[in-house]
Amino acid sequence: xxxxVETPEGPRPVLELRRVVKSFGPxxxxxxxxxxxxxxxxxxxxxxxxxxxxxxxxIVAGLYRRDAGEFLLDGRSVDFSSTAQxxxxxxxxxxxxxxxxxxxxxxxxxxxxxxxxxxxxRIDRRAMRAEALEIFGRLGVSLDPDRVTDGLSIADQQxxxxxxxxxxxxxxxIMDEPxxxxxxxxxxxxFAVARSLRDEGRALLFISHRFDEVFALCDTVTxxxxxxxxxxxxxxxxxxxxxxxxxxxxxxxxxxxxxxxxIGDVVLEVDGLTRAGxxxxxxxxxxxxxxxxxxxxxxxGRSEVARAIFGVDPYESGSVRLEGALLPKRDPxxxxxxxxxxxxxxxxxxxxxxxxxxxxxxxxxxxSKLATWGLLWGGSENQAAQVWASRLDVKAAAxxxxxxxxxxxxxxxxxxxxxxxxxxxxxxxxxxxxxIDVGTKAEVHRLLSQLAQQGLxxxxxxxxxxxxxxxxxxxxxxxxxxxxxxxxxEQATPEAIMHAATALTEAVR
Amino acid sequence: xxxxxxPVRTYKAHAQPAWRRMVLxxxxxxxxxxxxxxxxxxxxxxxxDSPLTVTYLLRDVAPILLIALPMTxxxxxxxxxxxxxxIVGLASVVTGLLAQAGLPFPLAALAAVLVGTLAGGFNGFxxxxxxxxxxxxxxxxxxxxxxxxxxxxxxxxxxxxxxxxTDLAKANIPGTPIPxxxxxxxxxxxxxxxxxxxxxxxxxxxxxxxxxxxxxxSGIDVARTKFRLFVLSGAVSGxxxxxxxxxxxxxxxxxxxxxxxxxxxxxxxxGVSIFGGRGALHGVIAGVLxxxxxGSALRLAGISSDxxxxxxxxxxxxxxxxxxxxxxxxxxxxxxxxxxRGRDHRRSEPxxx
Numbered sequence: 001x002x003x004x005v006e007t008p009e010g011p012r013p014v015l016e017l018r019r020v021v022k023s024f025g026p027x028x029x030x031x032x033x034x035x036x037x038x039x040x041x042x043x044x045x046x047x048x049x050x051x052x053x054x055x056x057x058x059i060v061a062g063l064y065r066r067d068a069g070e071f072l073l074d075g076r077s078v079d080f081s082s083t084a085q086x087x088x089x090x091x092x093x094x095x096x097x098x099x100x101x102x103x104x105x106x107x108x109x110x111x112x113x114x115x116x117x118x119x120x121x122r123i124d125r126r127a128m129r130a131e132a133l134e135i136f137g138r139l140g141v142s143l144d145p146d147r148v149t150d151g152l153s154i155a156d157q158q159x160x161x162x163x164x165x166x167x168x169x170x171x172x173x174i175m176d177e178p179x180x181x182x183x184x185x186x187x188x189x190x191f192a193v194a195r196s197l198r199d200e201g202r203a204l205l206f207i208s209h210r211f212d213e214v215f216a217l218c219d220t221v222t223x224x225x226x227x228x229x230x231x232x233x234x235x236x237x238x239x240x241x242x243x244x245x246x247x248x249x250x251x252x253x254x255x256x257x258x259x260x261x262x263i264g265d266v267v268l269e270v271d272g273l274t275r276a277g278x279x280x281x282x283x284x285x286x287x288x289x290x291x292x293x294x295x296x297x298x299x300x301g302r303s304e305v306a307r308a309i310f311g312v313d314p315y316e317s318g319s320v321r322l323e324g325a326l327l328p329k330r331d332p333x334x335x336x337x338x339x340x341x342x343x344x345x346x347x348x349x350x351x352x353x354x355x356x357x358x359x360x361x362x363x364x365x366x367x368s369k370l371a372t373w374g375l376l377w378g379g380s381e382n383q384a385a386q387v388w389a390s391r392l393d394v395k396a397a398a399x400x401x402x403x404x405x406x407x408x409x410x411x412x413x414x415x416x417x418x419x420x421x422x423x424x425x426x427x428x429x430x431x432x433x434x435x436i437d438v439g440t441k442a443e444v445h446r447l448l449s450q451l452a453q454q455g456l457x458x459x460x461x462x463x464x465x466x467x468x469x470x471x472x473x474x475x476x477x478x479x480x481x482x483x484x485x486x487x488x489x490e491q492a493t494p495e496a497i498m499h500a501a502t503a504l505t506e507a508v509r
Numbered sequence: 510x511x512x513x514x515x516p517v518r519t520y521k522a523h524a525q526p527a528w529r530r531m532v533l534x535x536x537x538x539x540x541x542x543x544x545x546x547x548x549x550x551x552x553x554x555x556x557x558d559s560p561l562t563v564t565y566l567l568r569d570v571a572p573i574l575l576i577a578l579p580m581t582x583x584x585x586x587x588x589x590x591x592x593x594x595x596i597v598g599l600a601s602v603v604t605g606l607l608a609q610a611g612l613p614f615p616l617a618a619l620a621a622v623l624v625g626t627l628a629g630g631f632n633g634f635x636x637x638x639x640x641x642x643x644x645x646x647x648x649x650x651x652x653x654x655x656x657x658x659x660x661x662x663x664x665x666x667x668x669x670x671x672x673x674x675t676d677l678a679k680a681n682i683p684g685t686p687i688p689x690x691x692x693x694x695x696x697x698x699x700x701x702x703x704x705x706x707x708x709x710x711x712x713x714x715x716x717x718x719x720x721x722x723x724x725x726x727s728g729i730d731v732a733r734t735k736f737r738l739f740v741l742s743g744a745v746s747g748x749x750x751x752x753x754x755x756x757x758x759x760x761x762x763x764x765x766x767x768x769x770x771x772x773x774x775x776x777x778x779x780g781v782s783i784f785g786g787r788g789a790l791h792g793v794i795a796g797v798l799x800x801x802x803x804g805s806a807l808r809l810a811g812i813s814s815d816x817x818x819x820x821x822x823x824x825x826x827x828x829x830x831x832x833x834x835x836x837x838x839x840x841x842x843x844x845x846x847x848x849x850r851g852r853d854h855r856r857s858e859p860x861x862x
Binding site for chain 1: 522524728730
C-alpha cells in the first residue's frame, strides 16, 4: 500500500521521513510514515483521526523516538531524544493551543530561557523588545511586546509561538491544526504570516481537517491512512473528492461482520438538546435492536451530547425520553436505574477506578442492587463479578487484582461489563475500541452486534470510519456542535460522512 | 441477558492467600504495636496496670475516638475537616450558656449537638456547593467557630452542671474500670465500620477517594455524599463537646484546642491514606489507642509533655515512611514479576497518538 516518496529532482528536501514505524505495546500508531518537506514550500498533511499524523509530528518534534525507518535532516540521519534537540536542529512545532506563561509579557515569552544579556548577566530588555518588534514587522502583525500574554486570543498566542520559532531561526515550522480555534479574519492573518515565512525560504507543514484551507494555502499535500503514507501530490493536480477517497479508501464491509437484528420500537428519544457553546438543537432517536453510529471529528461535541443524555453534564433546553418517559436532567443515577448506560470516552479517568479491584469496578454501578438489607457482604459482589468477567472473557489474575494492571483491552471489557451488569435498555458507547488491540476490538464489535440482536438500543460514538460503517444501522454526523448529516446503512459512504463532518456538504450535493 | 459464547472462566477471588491479606497490612502493624506498647508499659511503668490509669486513659481518649470515626470517612473521600476541635469548643460553650440560662440539661445538650450539625453543614455547603477546597474552608472555620466560642463566653468558664449528668460522664461500667461512654463508642464504631466496609454507601466513599470522576460517571452524587459527611462530622463533634464539658465540669471557649491535629494524626497513623481511597476503621481505632496509651505510659513514667509530643510526632513520621517503603518494595516486587511475565501484564499503554 505504502510506496516510496518520490524525491523530485530539484532541491533536496530539508526534512525527510522514510517508512517510519512507531508502536506502543501491541498498538501500532505508525506503520509506515513518509514525508518530505522542501524549502520555501507549504506542505499539507491530512488524514482521518488515528491516521498517524500526530505520531509523525511528535517524532519530528522529539517527543517520541521512532522504532524503525529513516529520519533525515538536510540529508543526514538524525535521532532526537528530546524536544530540545529538535529545536536546536531548527524545527519548531506550533500546537493548536499554545502554552505560554500567562503572567509574563509577550517579549519575555518569546525569549523565555534564552534572554539576551548585558554585562554581569543582566537581562537586556531593550534588545529583546527591539528584536520582538522587528519580527512582528516582518510578519506584518501588530502586537504590543510589553503586555502580558494573559487574555490574548489564541490567534495572537500562536503568533507569539511563531515569533519564538523565528527568533530561534527555525527552518522547519510545523503547525498542528492551528486554525481549529480561529475566526475567519484570524485565519487570513495566519495564512499571510505563513506565506511570508515560505517566501523567506522556510519549510512549513500544515495539518488540517479543512480542505478549503488546504487548497487555499498549501503547495503540496500528503495523505495518510491507518498509520501509513498514501500519496503526495501537488495541490493543483488533485481535488477534494480525490483526497477524501485517499483518506478513507479501503474495504470496510469485511472487517466487522454486523449481524442482522430486528429493529423494534423507539427506546431513546432526544429532542432539541442544546447546551450553549457546546452543542445545539440535537434531535434523534434510537430503536430497540438498532446500532446508531455517531460520527464526526474529534471536538465536534459528540461526547458532550452523550454525557448530557446520561446526566453527567447539564443542558439548557431540549428533552431526553426513555420509552416515552421524560428523563430528569443531571441525574446519572436516575438514568442508570431507568436503563441508560454510558461507556465513557476515557476509560482510565471516567470509566474505571484504576486503583481498585476488578470485582469492585464491575459491581460499582449495581452496588445497591447487590445489597441484602442494605449490606454488602464480599460474596455477592464477587459472584456478580465472576459472571460478568467470564462472559466478557476478562483476563485477570484474580477478582481483587487492581484494574490498572490489566491491559487496555481488558480494562475496556471491565467497563463494558460494569454497564451491561446494570441491564440497560440503551447502551451508549463512546469510542469503544480506542487504543485496544485488534483481537479485543473484534470481540467488542461482536459483543455489540449480539447485544443489538437481543434488543438493546445502542448509540455508538466513533471517530473510526470503518467501525461506524461496519457496525451501524444508521449513521449520524456531527460537526461543530450540530447534527450535519443522517444516513441509512445503504447511503452511508466514507465520502458522504467525511463531507458532512468537514463542512463540505454543499460541495458534494 | 446472555452475551458472548466465551469459555466460562472461574476467577480466584483474591490474588494473595488469606493470611497475607490479613497479616501483612498497615492495620495489623498498628495493632501489633499497640499490644507491644501495652505489654512493655505493664512491665516497666509503675501504676500503668492500676484501674485508675485505664479509666483516665479511656476518658481522655473518648472524644478523639468519637470524632475519628467521621474523620476517617471524610479522609477516605480525599477531604479533610480541621474545624472539629473548634466545633467541640463551640458546642461546649453553647451547652454551658444554655444550662446557665436555666434550660433543662438534655435540651441544652441537644441544642449543642444541633449547633455542631449546623457548623458541619456550613463546612459542607462551602465545600460542595461553593466548591472550595476543604483544607482552606476548614482552616477558615477552625478560626471562625473558635472565635465565636471564645466571643460568646469571653475568658470566663461555666462550671456548674447538674450532678446527675456529670456523674454519668465520669461513671464506669459497674465492676470494671471502663467508662460508660465506651459503650456508646463501641456501638457507634460498629455502625461506622459496617457503613464504611459493608454498604453501597461505603463503596461509594472509596470510589470517590480513588477517582472522583469515575465515581460521578457511575451514578454517585459526589457533592451530596461529601455534604453528608461534613454534617455527620459536625454532629459527632457537637456531641463530643457536650461530653467534654460534662467530663471536666467546665464549659470554656478554648476547650479541646488543637485536638483536630491529634485526631488527624491518629487517623493517618491507623493506615488511612491522606490521598483518599484507602483505610480501615479498626486500624484507626488502634491508632487512636496507640497514641493515647503511649502518652499515658510516658506521663506515668514522668516524661514531660514536650518529649511526649516529640515521640508522637516521630511515630507518625515513621509510620508514614514505613508505608511508603512498603509500597516501594511491593512495586519493585510486582515490577519484577511483570518483567518475568513479559508484555501481557504491562500496567498501561499510552494512547496511540
